[in-house]
Amino acid sequence: MEKTQNNRAWFLVLPVLVIVAFSAVIPLMTVVNYSFNDTFGNNEFFWAGLEWFDEMVHSDRLHAALGRQILFSAIILAIEVPLGIFVALNMPKKGFWSSFVLVVMSLPLLIPFNVVGTIWQIFGRTDIGLLGHTLAALGFDYNYTADVLDAWVTVIVMDVWHWTSLVALLCYAGLQSIPQAYYQAAKIDQASRWAVFRYIELPKMSGVLLIAVLLRFMDSFMIYTEPFVVTGGGPGNATTFLSIDLVKMAVGQFDLGPAAAFSLMYFLVILLVSWVFYTVMTNMDRSASDIPEEL
Amino acid sequence: MAQITLKNLAHSYNPHPASEQDYALKEIDHVWQDGGAYALLGASGSGKTTLLNIISGLLRPSHGRVLFGDRDVTDAPTAERNIAQVFQFPVVYDTMTVRDNLAFPLRNRGMDAGYIKARVDQIAAMIGMEGMLSRKAQGLTADAKQKISLGRGMVREDVNAILFDEPLTVIDPHMKWELRTQLKQLHREFGHTMIYVTHDQTEALTFAQKVVVMHDGRVVQMGTPEELFETPAHTFVGYFIGSPGMNFLDAEVQGNRAVLPGGESVDLGAHYAPASGRVQIGIRPEYARLSADQGLPLTISRVEDAGRHRLLRGAVLGKPLNIVLAEGEAVEGRSRVLFRPEKINVYADDWRVAPEERAA
Structure with missing residues (x-):
């Protein structure tokens, strides 16, 4: 049968276009507008061309923030991914304790970001915080508002506390989907615990693990609220990550042009990395689904 | 290799079995002769796989003992029993090549590299996968994967028994016949005790010297294909064997x-x-x-x-x-x-x- 071409069908996507336009495209275009113009308020704009982009690309301040950002994301991924896998491997597989552990593990994920920040801000205080006070009592000179290392450790430990559960839960789901026969075959083949992990669990988990890494990368790369509440980006600029720096620039100093150029580049970096992840993931899926997965 | 004895063996998945109905496997006493080719025949849920997993040590029986030769292995882990088992669905190590898959059980037991190579080549020839040894197991068809599983089951020469749990379910019909013939040939050549679980009577009757028919967690008859046909010990055997049944x-x-x-x-x-x-x-x-x-x-x-x-x-x-x-x-x-x-x-x-x- 001949398929009839009916271009009026395009009208059906109109509602989506309108919603996306208002929620994403138009606000983004405002940012684009700011990034190419200079403004002093009063809705007066002066064409600036690529000046802001040029300034931002060569800005030491941005480079430093980007460096801190990459370091932060790298550290939390290096901790949360192995730790999440380790936790998932050791979670009970069924019964009451499995449900119990699942609930407990989900709790940090349900807490609003600024509450997480507040919790750790208080927790780390040496006067009233349990952590800070204990460390001080043990003789450690711990002060996250004054010491760069202490501030970093606090922010990283907070992120690990907040998000390792996500990695663990995703890996747990991946592990649960492995048919029992694989473990039985490994026993029969006399595979070591490491071999079981390396050749059965890790390959079967790789799909969810990639999603976990992608989510954790994106979230950590855009992190704002929690470190802002705990350290305010300090001491000095020690924990000023990209988002914090961006807000300082846009809202604090009202440098809308540079901030707009900055946010566009920031957006493109995240888009690019996510696209790379997506491509890798779909390629892996394709090679895995050459044959229908049995069981 | 050893004779496998099941003594008053029974299994219930329920920790406190109240009645006979709670037993997935009702009490059996049975000896699998060393070097025999057995088929374990029965409908789904008749306890075949339970029995197989008890022999291989993947499941600990709730009652009775399992003996290999004179040695009581009831509490021995699978690795100590030196058993090979092939499962119903292909179990391959996706990230390994076909060669590494076949060599895996030998490497884990610290065999000599030269011996492993020779043995892997021999098995690959038997399952007809010589040309694919360097390919990743991931992405192969289900039958190819199952052939790898079969090969991995047969790669060790010193096993006490090879257990097959409906291994040809996913294989193409013409390939089924070929593989079954190869298994029989292998049995003649190496004389391993083989226990072959199936719900397909043709498969059971062509593969085995002795067929053990299970029904509702009980061994209802064990005998040669001829005995099962001529004098079924239970009406179930009568129905189940023969086409149409008795x-x-x-x-x-x-x-x-x-x-x-x-x-x-x-x-x-x-x-x-x-x-x-x-x-x-x-x-x-x-x-x-x-x-x-x-x-x-x-x-x-x-x-x-x-x-x-x-x-x-x-x-x-x-x-x-x-x-x-x-x-x-x-x-x-x-x-x-x-x-x-x-x-x-x-x-x-x-x-x-x-x-x-x-x-x-």
């Missing part, structure tokens, strides 16, 4: 005659002691023939062409009865059925009753 008619046994509810009687060819419970006579469709004037009245519903022979579907006294027609056997004008007396089996409450003496 015909059963309710009857009352009086000496050497079976009296049917309608008053008609059948010669049993042997004398039987009076049996209690529900008594039935069983006759294979192959041992019934049509007659014009003798035997039981038959209602014929249809004749089917089953390829090699024709199959008559009918009823005697309202009970369905199948007859395999002899070549050229006419149907028209014959509305009675005769049974070969020496081929009739008598069952009381589903279990076969042996005749007191078989008349010549």
Whole structure:
């Protein structure tokens, strides 16, 4: 049968276009507008061309923030991914304790970001915080508002506390989907615990693990609220990550042009990395689904 | 290699079994002779896999002991038992090449590299995958993967037994036949004890010297294919083996005659002691023939062409009865059925009753 071409069908996507336009495209275009113009308020704009982009690309301040950002994301991924896998491997597989552990593990994920920040801000205080006070009592000179290392450790430990559960839960789901026969075959083949992990669990988990890494990368790369509440980006600029720096620039100093150029580049970096992840993931899926997965 | 003995073995997945119904595997005593080729035949849920997993040590039986030779291995882990097992669905290590998959059980046991290579090549030739050794296992078809699983099961020469858990379920029909032949050949060559679980009677009867039929968690009969066909020990064996299965008619046994509810009687060819419970006579469709004037009245519903022979579907006294027609056997004008007396089996409450003496 001949398929009839009916271009009026395009009208059906109109509602989506309108919603996306208002929620994403138009606000983004405002940012684009700011990034190419200079403004002093009063809705007066002066064409600036690529000046802001040029300034931002060569800005030491941005480079430093980007460096801190990459370091932060790298550290939390290096901790949360192995730790999440380790936790998932050791979670009970069924019964009451499995449900119990699942609930407990989900709790940090349900807490609003600024509450997480507040919790750790208080927790780390040496006067009233349990952590800070204990460390001080043990003789450690711990002060996250004054010491760069202490501030970093606090922010990283907070992120690990907040998000390792996500990695663990995703890996747990991946592990649960492995048919029992694989473990039985490994026993029969006399595979070591490491071999079981390396050749059965890790390959079967790789799909969810990639999603976990992608989510954790994106979230950590855009992190704002929690470190802002705990350290305010300090001491000095020690924990000023990209988002914090961006807000300082846009809202604090009202440098809308540079901030707009900055946010566009920031957006493109995240888009690019996510696209790379997506491509890798779909390629892996394709090679895995050459044959229908049995069981 | 060793003889495998199951002593008063039973298993319940329920930690506090109350009745017999709670047992996935009811008490059995059984010896698997060293070097035998056995088939474990039964419908789904009859306890075949449970029994297999107990032998391989993947499951600890709740009652009884498992012995390999003289050694009690009931509590020994799978690795110590030196057993190979092939599962129903392909289990391959996706990220490894075909070669590494086959070599894996040998490497884990610290075998010499030269020996591993030779052995892997030999097995690869046997399963017909010499050309694919360097390919990743991921992305192969289900049959190729299952062939790898079979190969991995057979790669070790010193195993006590090789257990197959419906290994050919996912394999193409023509390949099934080929692989089964290879397994038999392998059995002849190396003399491993092989236990082959299946619900397919053809597979069981062609593979094994001895077939163990399981029903509802119980071993109902163990015997050669011929014994299962001629003298099924339980009505289930009668139904399950043969195509179509055995015909059963309710009857009352009086000496050497079976009296049917309608008053008609059948010669049993042997004398039987009076049996209690529900008594039935069983006759294979192959041992019934049509007659014009003798035997039981038959209602014929249809004749089917089953390829090699024709199959008559009918009823005697309202009970369905199948007859395999002899070549050229006419149907028209014959509305009675005769049974070969020496081929009739008598069952009381589903279990076969042996005749007191078989008349010549």
